[in-house]
Amino acid sequence: MADPELRQRKPQDVEEPVQEVKVKKSTKPKVHDADADAESPWVDVLRVISFLFVASCALSYWISNGESFFWGMKNKPNYLQVDWWKAQMQGPVYLTPEQLAGYDGKDPSKPVYVALNGTIYDVSNGRKMYGPGGPYSYFAGCDAARGFVTGCFAEDRTPDMRGVEDMFLPLDDPEVDAQWTTAEMKAMKEKEMAAALKKVDDALGNWVKFFANSKKYHKVGYVKKDENWLDKEPRKKLCEAAQQGRSKRKNRNSEY
Secondary structure: OOHHHHHOOOOOOOOOOOOOOOOOOOOOOOOOOOHHHHHHHHHHHHHHHHHHHHHHHHHHHOOOOOOOOOOOOOOOHHHHHHHHHHHHHHHEEEEHHHHHHHHHHOOOOOEEEEEOEEEEEEEEHHHHHOOOOOHHHHHHHHHOOOHHHOOOOOOOOOOOOHHHHHHOOOOOOOOHHOOOHHHHHHHHHHHHHHHHHHHHHHHHHHHHHHHHHHOOOOOEEOOOOOOHHHHOOOOOOOOOOHOOOEOOOOOOOOOO
């Protein structure tokens, strides 16, 4: 006789059928969120504008070396100036001294030009300094290389540098000069002349570097001069202010 527990026990390896559950689809129409779609593009636009504003401020601060966040710098770099780009596209200008004189700042419709050692620079950004009535107005409309070195603005509006080295030479003093032999004096004067010429070159070179590296002014061209123009010019005397700045030669026993 079979065990009643065996007859009632279900086999464990037989799976019961799974009843399929039907999901009832909702017939309620979806509500379209028009407000969300309308706001999304504007948020993106604001993000882009904010990013560009912050980037512009950072770039202005970096370019101006901390001077301004809003491109309000006094001395803008050349590549931010319209006149500089015009000069780059047009190429260098070549003006005679007579033509250059027309760019002295008296005509407000023209730029202000300053020439130094044959190179012309546009100094229109410093019109108050180089224009009529300005402290450096003597340099406008001409090549006044000599005046840049001697400091005699009105008298030395010329590129003729002959004799400028005299301002760095000591004055002759017969009483002091008698302390040296003729050969010693000759050698000493040659040394003094070499040192004086170097000072002239250094002084003029400093001004050339100033204009060439300036962020406010830029080069626009060159001065056209006759090949032998210097031979036609009378030799200028050293201006009074430069002459008065000279000192006597030191005594032999003094440190030279």
